[in-house]
Amino acid sequence: MFVLLRQLHSDRKTAGIARPARRLSLAVRHVDAGSCNACEHELGATANLFYDLSRHGITITASPRHADVLLITGAITSRMVIPLLSAYQAMPEPRLVAALGDCAMGLGVLGDHRDLAGPLEHLLPVDVRIPGCPPTPEQILDALASSGLAGRATTLR
Amino acid sequence: MGLVTKSAPQNPGTTLVQTTPSSWREAHDSAIHSGGRFRGLYAVGPDEARCSDRAGRDETGTTIRSVFSFGDQVKVLSARAVPGRSGELRGAGASLAGASAAPAGASVTGASGSGWTFPSIVDILPAAAWDEREAHDLYGVDFAGHVPMRPLISHSDCLKSWTVPVVGAGTHQVAVGPIHAGVIESGHFRFHVVGERVLHLDLRLFYNHRGLERAAVGAPLDTGLAIVQRACGACAVSNTLAFAQACEEVLGLWPDAALKTQRTVLVELERLYNHLNDIGAICAGIGFAPGTMAFAALKERAQRLIGRLTGHRFMFGTIQIAKGAFCLAGGERREARQELRSIGEDSMRSWREVLFNTSVQNRVTAVGVLDASSAARFGTVGPAARASGIPADTRSESPRLDYRELQPPSPVDPTGDVAARMALRAAELETTLALLDTLLRCDLHDATAGAVAEGSPVGVGVVEGPRGATTCIVESDGTTIQRLHLRTASYANWPAVAHATAGNLLPDFPLVNKSFELCYACSDR
Ligand code: SF4
Numbered sequence: 303m304f305v306l307l308r309q310l311h312s313d314r315k316t317a318g319i320a321r322p323a324r325r326l327s328l329a330v331r332h333v334d335a336g337s338c339n340a341c342e343h344e345l346g347a348t349a350n351l352f353y354d355l356s357r358h359g360i361t362i363t364a365s366p367r368h369a370d371v372l373l374i375t376g377a378i379t380s381r382m383v384i385p386l387l388s389a390y391q392a393m394p395e396p397r398l399v400a401a402l403g404d405c406a407m408g409l410g411v412l413g414d415h416r417d418l419a420g421p422l423e424h425l426l427p428v429d430v431r432i433p434g435c436p437p438t439p440e441q442i443l444d445a446l447a448s449s450g451l452a453g454r455a456t457t458l459r
Numbered sequence: 460m461g462l463v464t465k466s467a468p469q470n471p472g473t474t475l476v477q478t479t480p481s482s483w484r485e486a487h488d489s490a491i492h493s494g495g496r497f498r499g500l501y502a503v504g505p506d507e508a509r510c511s512d513r514a515g516r517d518e519t520g521t522t523i524r525s526v527f528s529f530g531d532q533v534k535v536l537s538a539r540a541v542p543g544r545s546g547e548l549r550g551a552g553a554s555l556a557g558a559s560a561a562p563a564g565a566s567v568t569g570a571s572g573s574g575w576t577f578p579s580i581v582d583i584l585p586a587a588a589w590d591e592r593e594a595h596d597l598y599g600v601d602f603a604g605h606v607p608m609r610p611l612i613s614h615s616d617c618l619k620s621w622t623v624p625v626v627g628a629g630t631h632q633v634a635v636g637p638i639h640a641g642v643i644e645s646g647h648f649r650f651h652v653v654g655e656r657v658l659h660l661d662l663r664l665f666y667n668h669r670g671l672e673r674a675a676v677g678a679p680l681d682t683g684l685a686i687v688q689r690a691c692g693a694c695a696v697s698n699t700l701a702f703a704q705a706c707e708e709v710l711g712l713w714p715d716a717a718l719k720t721q722r723t724v725l726v727e728l729e730r731l732y733n734h735l736n737d738i739g740a741i742c743a744g745i746g747f748a749p750g751t752m753a754f755a756a757l758k759e760r761a762q763r764l765i766g767r768l769t770g771h772r773f774m775f776g777t778i779q780i781a782k783g784a785f786c787l788a789g790g791e792r793r794e795a796r797q798e799l800r801s802i803g804e805d806s807m808r809s810w811r812e813v814l815f816n817t818s819v820q821n822r823v824t825a826v827g828v829l830d831a832s833s834a835a836r837f838g839t840v841g842p843a844a845r846a847s848g849i850p851a852d853t854r855s856e857s858p859r860l861d862y863r864e865l866q867p868p869s870p871v872d873p874t875g876d877v878a879a880r881m882a883l884r885a886a887e888l889e890t891t892l893a894l895l896d897t898l899l900r901c902d903l904h905d906a907t908a909g910a911v912a913e914g915s916p917v918g919v920g921v922v923e924g925p926r927g928a929t930t931c932i933v934e935s936d937g938t939t940i941q942r943l944h945l946r947t948a949s950y951a952n953w954p955a956v957a958h959a960t961a962g963n964l965l966p967d968f969p970l971v972n973k974s975f976e977l978c979y980a981c982s983d984r
Contacts, residue, residue: 303749303812303816305808305809305811305812306749306750306753306809306812306813307749309753309805309808309809310749310752310753310756313753313756332641332642333638333645334638334643334644334645334667334979335645336645336666336667336669337644337667337692337980338689338690338691338692338695338980339644339691339692339693339978339979339980339981340692340693340695340773340775341692342642342643342644343692343693343736343773344772345642346642346755347755347758347759347762349755350752350755350756350758350759351752351755351756352756352759362641362642364640364641365640376667377669379666379667379668379669381614381637381665381666381667381668382637382645382666382667385637385638385645385666389638412669412671412674412685412686412689413669413670413671413674414669414670414671414673414674415670416670417668417669417670418669418670435775436692436772436773438772
């Protein structure tokens with residue numbers, strides 16, 4: 303364990319990431335509505351020590367009840383519409399919606415129209431768009447930390 | 460055997476064997492007994508059945524095919540049901556009854572005459588259970604003897620129709636998903652439990668079903684490549700490579716040495732970052748944060764390297780049909796080997812810390828056991844099968860790739876538990892890194908594929924991805940796709956996850972699940 307901790311410490315040093323000037327508070331609920339899993343991998347990567355999502359005060363919550371933002375990946379399959387809308391409905395107001403990745407933004411979606419219900423914009427009001435296929439962890443982090451999302455979530459409060 | 464061998468094309472790999480519904484079971488029996496490994500069963504033909512009523516479709520009839528690999532050779536069994544020929548299926552009914560599938564005989568005779576009924580093979584080949592359910596849900600094919608036919612992809616039915624009835628004092632159900640607590644893909648699990656003990660697990664996946672295979676019908680081959688790539692990001696190379704190999708078989712092409720090497724490098728890079736991810740994920744399932752963070756950092760380093768080498772962190776766009784799509788200068792390859800050596804050293808150091816941590820080992824030993832006979836029965840592939848003692852590594856039978864230098868990984872005690880699956884990945888990491896070090900010494904320029912044979916109407920590609928053998932079948936006239944079927948390692952292994960979970964504690968499920976670390980996107984398509 304000690305060896306691991308020492309290695310993490312040195313990795314963290316090499317990563318050389320700065321402490322943010324202002325800490326925010328933003329609880330994000332992720333919903334996969336038909337993604338290819340690469341967007342999930344990159345969202346997950348924002349938590350590793352090279353990006354350290356939590357240094358910005360951003361957390362991924364386990365329940366929509368605790369969330370400020372609903373972060374949605376994927377092409378919105380018809381089977382995910384009901385779970386997605388119930389997650390949105392379960393969120394306290396004020397609430398924001400973010401589309402992560404080209405699929406969720408309705409760009410270049412592949413598939414059979416009978417199985418797809420997208421684009422997301424037709425279902426929910428989208429506040430933030432994070433383009434990319436998949437967006438890199440930096441892009442995700444930047445969008446979440448500096449888009450004024452937390453600011454908006456606070457003013458809405 | 461009663462098989463009629465028709466139209467065996469001039470093809471280095473795949474043979475199409477025509478059978479009939481009445482000899483369907485017999486053909487499978489002989490394929491299994493001559494050592495064939497099942498790679499999937501699929502229906503060809505109109506899928507309007509799923510949205511319209513069944514009237515009218517009986518005029519057309521349908522075809523189903525089933526794929527077996529024998530080393531590097533592939534056999535595709537094909538059978539067409541013709542409406543109104545009831546005699547054929549009565550024959551099948553008799554053989555079903557003979558094969559001691561008790562309820563089967565009656566239903567076969569009852570269903571005969573429809574052009575959409577085939578005898579089920581699940582009693583002799585349990586690995587085909589999901590395939591038959593899928594063909595039923597998406598293409599309206601009936602399988603006589605597959606009782607009850609539980610919906611798999613279709614979600615419109617009531618709970619009772621897709622769950623196994625579990626009754627008794629104190630039994631209750633715990634439903635989880637489709638949306639999970641963390642950053643996880645969507646899927647629904649229904650646990651039947653007594654107290655904390657799981658008696659049975661019913662899976663309901665396919666929330667991410669995008670109809671990719673149907674979208675590919677009528678599309679040019681290159682569009683198929685984009686479709687397959689987006690089936691799953693974490694297996695993008697394996698899936699697209701299986702597709703490209705299938706297309707090359709359709710076109711009668713064979714990769715040259717440089718293309719073989721280049722593609723092998725890409726598959727092994729994919730295995731590298733996935734195995735690092737998976738060990739970290741198991742640590743997360745245990746709740747061992749230092750391990751999770753260490754392997755997440757290693758995965759990040761691997762993906763950064765991959766991004767530098769190929770221009771994409773998931774290697775999107777690096778596989779093309781009949782040509783290489785990336786090249787590396789000598790300096791880049793040297794730098795890559797250096798970074799890989801460093802990742803290798805750090806991952807082995809971290810792995811030893813995980814391996815010798817008592818509390819970690821306590822959680823993973825004898826948990827989520829998949830014994831060898833169950834693994835064989837379910838047709839389990841990849842690390843999950845190998846950790847149970849089944850030698851299932853198609854890398855040694857991949858003549859379209861460059862595995863001459865593959866050294867078998869150091870042996871792992873095949874106990875089939877979470878510990879074995881984790882240790883196996885660590886052992887395979889070493890093999891992969893050694894292989895990459897050798898392959899990256901080679902020149903990777905000017906890769907292409909040359910004509911070696913006449914084209915063939917059906918091409919099959921089998922690639923050993925990070926989670927096991929992924930099969931892609933392409934039926935094409937050489938320009939457009941008539942049928943595309945992608946049966947990934949995740950699809951093959953999901954039933955084994957449910958089996959390995961039964962008997963364990965509910966709180967251990969994340970751990971068991973992560974030790975297989977299957978993709979939902981890959982199976983849902
Ligand atoms: S945007 Fe790209 S990476 Fe993200 S889910 Fe869609 S296909 Fe996958």
